[in-house]
Amino acid sequence: MDRNPKISIRDFNFFFDKKQVIFDLNLDISKNEIFAVFGPAGSGITTLLRALNRLVEMTSDAKAQGEILLDGKSIYSENMNVTDLRRKVGMVFDVPTPLPISIFENIVYGPRLSGIRNKSELNDIAEKALREAALWDDVKDRLNIAAMSLSGGQQQRLCIARVLALKPEVVLLDRPCSGLDPISTAKIEESLIQLKKQFTIIIAPHNIQQAARISDRAAFMLLGHLIEEGTNEDIFVKANKDSRTNDYITGRFG
Amino acid sequence: MALALSSISALALITIFIIIQGAPIITEVGMFNFIFGMTWAPSQGEFGIFPMIVGSAAVTVGAVLVGVPIGICCAIFLSEFAPVSVRNFFRPAIQLLAGIPSVVYGFWGLLFIVPFIREHLGGPGLSILAASIILGIMILPTIISISEVSLLSLPRQYKEGALALGMTQWQAIRYVQLPAAKSGIVAAIVLGLGRAMGETMAVIMIVGNSVALPQSILDPVRTLTTNIGIEMGYAAGEHRQALFATGIVLFIVIMILNATAQYITRRK
Ligand SMILES: Nc1ncnc2c1ncn2[C@@H]1O[C@H](COP(=O)(O)OP(=O)(O)OP(=O)(O)O)[C@@H](O)[C@H]1O
Ligand SMILES: [Mg+2]
Numbered sequence: 001m002d003r004n005p006k007i008s009i010r011d012f013n014f015f016f017d018k019k020q021v022i023f024d025l026n027l028d029i030s031k032n033e034i035f036a037v038f039g040p041a042g043s044g045i046t047t048l049l050r051a052l053n054r055l056v057e058m059t060s061d062a063k064a065q066g067e068i069l070l071d072g073k074s075i076y077s078e079n080m081n082v083t084d085l086r087r088k089v090g091m092v093f094d095v096p097t098p099l100p101i102s103i104f105e106n107i108v109y110g111p112r113l114s115g116i117r118n119k120s121e122l123n124d125i126a127e128k129a130l131r132e133a134a135l136w137d138d139v140k141d142r143l144n145i146a147a148m149s150l151s152g153g154q155q156q157r158l159c160i161a162r163v164l165a166l167k168p169e170v171v172l173l174d175r176p177c178s179g180l181d182p183i184s185t186a187k188i189e190e191s192l193i194q195l196k197k198q199f200t201i202i203i204a205p206h207n208i209q210q211a212a213r214i215s216d217r218a219a220f221m222l223l224g225h226l227i228e229e230g231t232n233e234d235i236f237v238k239a240n241k242d243s244r245t246n247d248y249i250t251g252r253f254g
Numbered sequence: 255m256a257l258a259l260s261s262i263s264a265l266a267l268i269t270i271f272i273i274i275q276g277a278p279i280i281t282e283v284g285m286f287n288f289i290f291g292m293t294w295a296p297s298q299g300e301f302g303i304f305p306m307i308v309g310s311a312a313v314t315v316g317a318v319l320v321g322v323p324i325g326i327c328c329a330i331f332l333s334e335f336a337p338v339s340v341r342n343f344f345r346p347a348i349q350l351l352a353g354i355p356s357v358v359y360g361f362w363g364l365l366f367i368v369p370f371i372r373e374h375l376g377g378p379g380l381s382i383l384a385a386s387i388i389l390g391i392m393i394l395p396t397i398i399s400i401s402e403v404s405l406l407s408l409p410r411q412y413k414e415g416a417l418a419l420g421m422t423q424w425q426a427i428r429y430v431q432l433p434a435a436k437s438g439i440v441a442a443i444v445l446g447l448g449r450a451m452g453e454t455m456a457v458i459m460i461v462g463n464s465v466a467l468p469q470s471i472l473d474p475v476r477t478l479t480t481n482i483g484i485e486m487g488y489a490a491g492e493h494r495q496a497l498f499a500t501g502i503v504l505f506i507v508i509m510i511l512n513a514t515a516q517y518i519t520r521r522k
Pocket of ligand 2: 045046047174
């Protein structure tokens with residue numbers, strides 16, 4: 001049991017209007033681990049990830065109950081600045097979402113908005129982020145071409161680089177590899193494993209194999225309930241305690 | 255199909271008619287003298303429309319300066335901030351604004367805007383400024399509805415991606431959504447330009463109609479459209495031809511504007 005979890009979710013319930021989509025969730029996520037949350041469609045995983053950076057507030061009738069603590073501080077408390085929170089807790093979506101500007105601009109506009117103007121400093125930030133996202137070698141000669149002209153896999157790595165450029169503490173990835181080819185997927189997985197030295201990573205994997213390959217710990221969710229959590233070995237190697245987890249992992253269900 | 259053909263041929267006929275009527279006078283006085291001539295004195299055979307070109311340009315630019323910022327703000331409000339109920343109320347209301355006859359706008363301008371300018375800013379009140387304000391309001395429906403649609407049709411991911419990077423909602427609009435919707439918004443502006451330039455009735459009532467180069471926005475001017483509108487009733491001979499020639503100039507400018515708008519929206 002980690003006594004200083006990076007993120008700590010306490011008695012968390014979530015509603016869209018009257019419909020409850022997350023039930024009494026309790027979960028701790030440690031620093032520098034890759035934590036995978038998986039489950040069948042509609043389990044509330046996207047909602048959970050979006051609750052962690054409060055992006056879910058964009059939906060007008062969304063309501064959160066309970067507590068989510070980042071380094072012991074409640075992210076839903078009134079003196080939490082949402083903008084700061086989102087810089088600390090970066091997010092990558094299932095569809096690559098580069099903006100219709102150049103590769104370089106995609107990466108540096110976040111840092112620039114936070115006040116960094118120095119050109120060489122921005123160049124360094126861009127190079128570092130692109131290297132960390134394993135994209136540097138693909139694009140180093142053409143940083144000024146339109147981001148939209150990259151392949152899907154490259155666009156997704158660009159989105160990861162863009163988040164890393166903000167020096168977040170936690171990175172949320174919602175099925176970052178859906179729709180990508182195996183080579184791009186492998187590249188992204190490799191860089192995630194490198195990145196956990198610096199960040200805490202929470203991922204909704206795009207399949208069970210991916211969760212098993214890269215996660216340190218994992219949680220299985222079903223219809224908004226946390227069924228089981230544990231180390232990679234507990235969940236994917238040992239025979240599981242809960243039959244529902246077992247059925248899902250062995251493909252008998254979902 | 256038949257309808258489409260007949261409307262195209264009607265348009266072609268009108269174009270040909272205007273050209274046949276107007277071209278001779280242009281060849282007679284010379285293209286350069288016609289467009290850059292400073293004197294419009296039909297009774298003395300002087301046909302220079304430059305002051306009116308300046309007048310049209312001034313009034314149109316003024317309309318854009320008034321209408322575009324307001325229109326884009328409305329579009330942002332409707333697409334980003336307004337609750338559905340407010341949006342559902344405003345959409346038809348804005349369409350209604352487009353349906354008001356232009357003479358009503360002109361009358362309203364004459365009753366309120368013109369006296370206001372005369373009393374508080376000076377000059378005769380009938381002025382570029384008055385026409386800019388009224389035209390700015392008249393182009394609002396075009397600007398608002400096209401900009402709103404182009405903002406709403408952006409992929410949701412642009413906004414979410416920006417917010418997830420820690421942008422405020424305003425920064426997301428300013429740095430991400432507006433630039434991404436740029437082509438639609440530019441098309442809206444160009445269409446608004448065309449509409450402002452082509453408007454006649456409302457402008458006749460409030461722009462003062464004097465043929466002279468304006469010194470300030472409080473001066474009256476005459477535009478290409480109002481020139482035709484005012485004088486066509488009694489013009490004959492060369493005078494009449496010169497009005498048609500004014501029409502040709504207007505026609506070409508508006509065609510260029512519309513083609514630009516189409517090009518911008520297609521390009522994406
Ligand atoms: N904006 C919304 N309004 C109402 N209900 C929603 C909204 N977004 C999600 N839901 C519902 O919440 C539940 C959980 O959705 P969520 O997207 O979090 O699941 P998920 O586990 O990510 O599923 P998937 O595997 O399909 O990505 C679903 O039943 C969904 O229909
Ligand atoms: Mg999901």
